Amino acid sequence: MPSTQEFNPALVNWNGLHGLPRFEALNDGDFAAAFDAALASHEVEIDAIATNGEEPTFENTIVALEIAGDELSRVSALFWNRAGAHTNDTIQALERDISPKMSRHYSKIGMNAALFARIDMLWEDRESLGLTLEQTRVLERHWKSFVKSGAKLVKAEQEKLAAINEKLAGLSTQFGQNVLADERNWSLVLCEGPELAGLPDFLKDAMAAAARERGEEGKFAVTLSRSIIEPFLTFSERRDLREQAFRAWVARGENGGETDNRGIIRETLALRGEVANLLGYGNFAELKLDNTMAKTPAAVNHLLRAVWARAVKRALDEEADIARLIAEDGKNHEVMPWDWRYYAEKIRAKRFNFSEAELKPYLQLEKIIDACFDVAGRLFGIRAVEKKGVAAYHPDVRVFEIRDSEDKLVALFLGDYFARSSKRSGAWMSAFQSQHKLPLKNGHQGELPIIYNVCNFAKPAEGRPALLSLDDARTLFHEFGHALHGMLSNVTYPTVSGTSVSRDFVELPSQLYEHWLTVPAILKQYAVHFETGEPMPQELLDKVLAARTFNAGFNTVEFTSSAIVDMEFHTRDNVEDPMAVQNQVLAELGMPKALVMRHASPHFQHIFSGGYSAGYYSYMWSEVLDADAFAAFEETGDAFNSEMAQKLKDNIYSSGGSIDPEDAYKGFRGKLPSPEAMLVKKGLATFEELSGSDA
Structure with a gap:
């Protein structure tokens, strides 16, 4: 590694609270030089592993790869946090430069013939190496990663794949920046x-x-x-x-001019198709699903289409209710997308005798944060201690120690809750540092997880509390479920730490955690009026719980249409006009005119800049799991049953990718789920209706 005097040492020497980066010591101009040095250092480490004169062993090859590139990981974690949560023109310019540079770097590693030969030899001999299950999983991850990086291709094909991946990295960055620009402007x-x-x-x-x-x-x-x-x-x-x-x-993303994403979509899909063909797959979806629970596009489409049929039927009933209300108001216009939420809220207020405005005073951000922590304490025996005055990457960001029942420090958690123009939309979890137990070159034995959540709640006026909608509160619980997946990780190797699991399993811990928001004991304690401090009246609580599946058709059609279009994009041989394909798919589905996709293609960041390409379905796949998983607690009569909570922690939240997802789920539940519980949870069916059904 070049001398840290050549760049700001605070980027790699994290000596803040419990190893937190000293964010106050960082500047936007620090990153370019640090990336150059860290990339060069990582390349030296990789060459040393590849050219090691000793016979390959798990230790001198796989473990060496696991701990290589620590400086690059640190610089990257800080930079991509800033690029997503607090960006500016300087960061965005570097993002456009560094994305293809990073792609080139990792392509070169993935196509290092000497290095792959060592990994391939270990893979072929894996059954005689005496590896643990976790070590076998780690070896498999590395081997498959190299194969998908083109390690088995001839040199000309490798060079072509590297060039495509570099181009895709740049397109992904530009796509996300265009959406942010349209939102900001x-x-x-x-x-x-x-x-x-x-x-x-x-x-x-x-x-x-x-x-x-x-x-x-x-x-x-x-x-x-x-x-x-x-x-x-x-x-x-x-x-x-x-x-x-x-x-x-x-x-957004479809306004013409330099921020229009339609050309980027066309080019991205064409290049992804080339990648799949080079690697021997029929299409890009087959490539992406190769190492998931779903395994095949056919399995994904079977689930999506079965749910679609029920969802659109329910949505048309909901639309008819809205049309009747419009007529009752003396209006004669048809139901349009900008009418749906307005009239649905009126119907909910009438049907369940409460409105979102009536509910919101009881959902204070501070109290819902407390509720998140309390649920984690009841289930997993941990507590959060806020550390006031500790600098983070933005003044709004809060820092917490996460400690266990014996007061041992388990993790650091940062909460970034408010919207701002420098932050991309949506909500997400990420890590500055992931848990593992390996000795590092800096002398540390393993690493403490440093996890953060980013949300986009409206910031209140000075002196006023931030009030959430019920959907906002669910989002907070959802992202904290991801955070727990990172913070409770208990594995040896970084490659399988925390959320490093298959895409259609990673949403299980987050979606499952949402269920505890509406457990009556939690709502009674934390849903208190921001002015009076009085708990939510039982009558209102009962109405909230009764209305959980209200507007289920709308919500499910919005999501499922987006997931089906995603799969269609990535299973077709050629997509000359992505918008025509999107419209054709929606027409074939019978998409109601009054509804739109949750994410129209030009701003569908999940699949064009967020890592969910051919994977947006995974939220629903995980929903099948989470509905069944929470039912395990309900069957005991105790939402915080200690025996089930321990199984949940051991098999789901702590195991990361160290075991196969199916085995992890069966370790918790004893069996794999079917979609019935999910359909009932969403309000699209009853168990009685599903008797004898193969939905």
């Missing part, structure tokens, strides 16, 4: 008066804060952050303004 600034008709105070406060951020003091801004746009579409009485905001929201 659009707002609908409104004035006090009729333009705010129907909007509750919590939303007006958030819109006022957004307007102030844009230099519009005293006004109110609708932005394309979900925490503002969705409640605006839900409550605004101004149909013309709802339409204007909705059209901007769904047009």
Whole structure:
């Protein structure tokens, strides 16, 4: 490694609280030189492993690979955190440069013939090496990774694959930056008066804060952050303004000019098809599903199409209810997408006698964070201790120690909860550092997990509490479920640590954790009114629980249409016009005119810049698992049953990728699930209806 005097040493020498990076010592201009040095250092380490004159062993080859590149991992973790959660022009320019550079670097490693020969020899002899199950899984990961990187291709094909992957890395970066630009550059600034008709105070406060951020003091801004746009579409009485905001929201990435993503989609799909063909797969979906629970596109499509049939039937019933309400209001327009949330909220208020606005005062961000921690304590015996005054990568970010029942430090957790223009939309979990137990070159024995959650909740006015919707609260629980997967990891090797599991298994710990939000004991304790401190009335709590599957058709159609289009893109031989394919698929499905995909292709970041290509279905695949997994607790009569919680921790949250996902699930539940519990949970069927069904 070149001398740290050549770049800011704080990028690789993390000597803050318990090994936290000293974020206050970092500057945007530090990264370029650090990347150059770290890439060069990693290359030297790789060459040393590949040219080792000793016979390959698990220790001198696989373990050596596991701990190589520590400096690069640290620089990368800091940079990609900043690129996603607090970016600017300097970071984005470097992102466009570093993405293809990193692709070149890892392509070179993956095509290192001498290195692969060592790994291949170990793989062929694996049964005679006396490896543990975890070691065998780690060896398999490395071997398959090299094969998918082109290790078995002839040199000309390797060079072609490397060039394609480099191009894809650049396209992915540009896609995400274009969406962020469209989100950042659009707002609908409104004035006090009729333009705010129907909007509750919590939303007006958030819109006022957004307007102030844009230099519009005293006004109110609708932005394309979900925490503002969705409640605006839900409550605004101004149909013309709802339409204007909705059209901007769904047009992200499709506005023409330099931020238009349609050309990027076409090129990306063509290049992914070439990658699949080079590696001997029929299509890109087959390549991506090769190491998942689903295994084949046919299995994915069987689930999606079965759910679609039930979802669209329910959605059409919901649309008919909305049309009746529009008529009752004396209007004669058809149901359009910018009408759905507004009238669905009216129907919910009428049918269940409560509204989102009535519920929101009881869902304070602070209390829901406390609820997340409390559930983790009840299930897994851990607690969070906030460390005030510890600098993070943005002033809004909070730092917590996670400690076990014996006060041992288990992890560090950072929570970044509020939307800002420098942050990409959505919510996610990531890690600055993943748990493992290997000795490192810096003298450390293993590493403490340093995990963070990023959300985009509307920031309240000074002195006011942040109030969440029920969906926001679920998002918080969801992302903390991912965080627990990282923080509770208990493996030896970094490659299988925490969330390093197959794509259609990784959402199980997060989606399962959402269930505990609506456990009555949790809502009673933490759903308290922000002004009075009174708990949510039992009557309102009962209504909330009764309405859990309200609008199930809408929600499931939005998701499933996106997942089906994703699979269609990645199973077709040729996609000349992606938007025509998207529209054709939706037409064949019978997509209701009043509904749209949750993520139209030009802003579908999951599959074009987020690692879920041919994998968006995985949320539903995991939903089959999580519905059955929570049923295991319900069957005991105790949502916090200690025996089930221990099985859950041991087999799911702590094991990472050290065992096969099917074996992990069976270790917890004793069997694999079927979709029935998921369909019932979503409100698309009853167990009685499913008797004898093969859905």
